[in-house]
Amino acid sequence: MQAESLHSGRTAAQVAAAPIMALDRVSKQFGPLKALDGLSFDIRSGEILGIAGPNGAGKSTLLNVCTGVLKPTSGALSFEGQAVAGLAAHHYCGLGIARTFQIPQIFSSMSVEENVATGALFGPTERLASGAIKDRVDEALAITGLASQRRQPAGQADLLTRKRIMLAAALATEPKLVFLDEPLSGLNGEEVDIFVALFRRLHSARGLTLVVVEHKVRALADLSDRILILNAGTLLCLDRPEAMLRDARVIDIYLGARNFA
Numbered sequence: 250m251q252a253e254s255l256h257s258g259r260t261a262a263q264v265a266a267a268p269i270m271a272l273d274r275v276s277k278q279f280g281p282l283k284a285l286d287g288l289s290f291d292i293r294s295g296e297i298l299g300i301a302g303p304n305g306a307g308k309s310t311l312l313n314v315c316t317g318v319l320k321p322t323s324g325a326l327s328f329e330g331q332a333v334a335g336l337a338a339h340h341y342c343g344l345g346i347a348r349t350f351q352i353p354q355i356f357s358s359m360s361v362e363e364n365v366a367t368g369a370l371f372g373p374t375e376r377l378a379s380g381a382i383k384d385r386v387d388e389a390l391a392i393t394g395l396a397s398q399r400r401q402p403a404g405q406a407d408l409l410t411r412k413r414i415m416l417a418a419a420l421a422t423e424p425k426l427v428f429l430d431e432p433l434s435g436l437n438g439e440e441v442d443i444f445v446a447l448f449r450r451l452h453s454a455r456g457l458t459l460v461v462v463e464h465k466v467r468a469l470a471d472l473s474d475r476i477l478i479l480n481a482g483t484l485l486c487l488d489r490p491e492a493m494l495r496d497a498r499v500i501d502i503y504l505g506a507r508n509f510a
């Protein structure tokens with residue numbers, strides 16, 4: 250991919266600017282198992298970073314560590330130059346770090362907009378005025394295409410809508426950096442295209458930095474500025490998508506032909 254064709258419209262030099270998050274020899278151990286083993290890399294401000302790798306590679310653990318759900322066993326983690334490893338999860342949210350989960354986590358008994366409002370209650374500014382909450386919710390509903398369904402019960406929503414709701418709730422925290430754990434899983438081809446277009450919109454309209462864990466490698470390569478391949482808790486490669494897709498080792502051993510369908 251040439252610098253001028255980056256999806257964000259930014260030049261390569263701009264995307265290569267200061268890291269928004271940096272990991273330095275981060276490890277996470279569950280008993281004897283090293284789920285993350287001395288990982289060091291930067292997430293660049295304004296980029297879409299794709300993360301792929303086989304089941305059990307440590308992708309979800311990495312997202313959990315980067316969003317404060319889990320504390321690293323060792324190593325350093327910084328956000329905008331500030332050390333954050335060890336802070337409680339709500340501090341991460343307050344700094345502008347949000348995430349979505351592999352399985353949509355929503356409140357089934359609430360309406361779509363009430364679900365999104367739960368996100369607006371957590372973000373960087375404490376005790377928002379109700380008008381400010383409504384503004385955040387309205388904006389998150391609009392950008393995720395949920396405005397017309399706002400009063401419907403979330404419990405009856407289909408999978409694509411549940412994913413939109415979870416994303417809108419994350420956006421309502423007014424994040425700078427959003428981690429998405431397998432956001433395309435379970436979606437059909439047409440729905441994948443809809444969601445990928447939505448990520449592009451978020452990225453360009455809001456200047457969000459996105460980290461996307463995904464098994465659907467073609468869609469991930471199409472979306473991402475760089476792709477990180479994780480294997481057994483270590484970094485196998487971190488490169489531009491076209492270089493990663495040419496890497497026979499990555500294709501044959503770590504991704505599997507079925508993911509290229």
Ligand SMILES: Nc1ncnc2c1ncn2[C@@H]1O[C@H](COP(=O)(O)OP(=O)(O)O)[C@@H](O)[C@H]1O
Pocket residue numbers: 279282284302303304305306307308309310311
């Ligand atoms: N809370 C946990 N306790 C013990 N082992 C875990 C826990 N979470 C993940 N693991 C293990 O860590 C490894 C990485 O898991 P995970 O991060 O979920 O991988 P991925 O998301 O890449 O499929 C796996 O072997 C998994 O069984």
Ligand SMILES: [Mg+2]
Pocket residue numbers: 308309310351
């Ligand atoms: Mg996972």
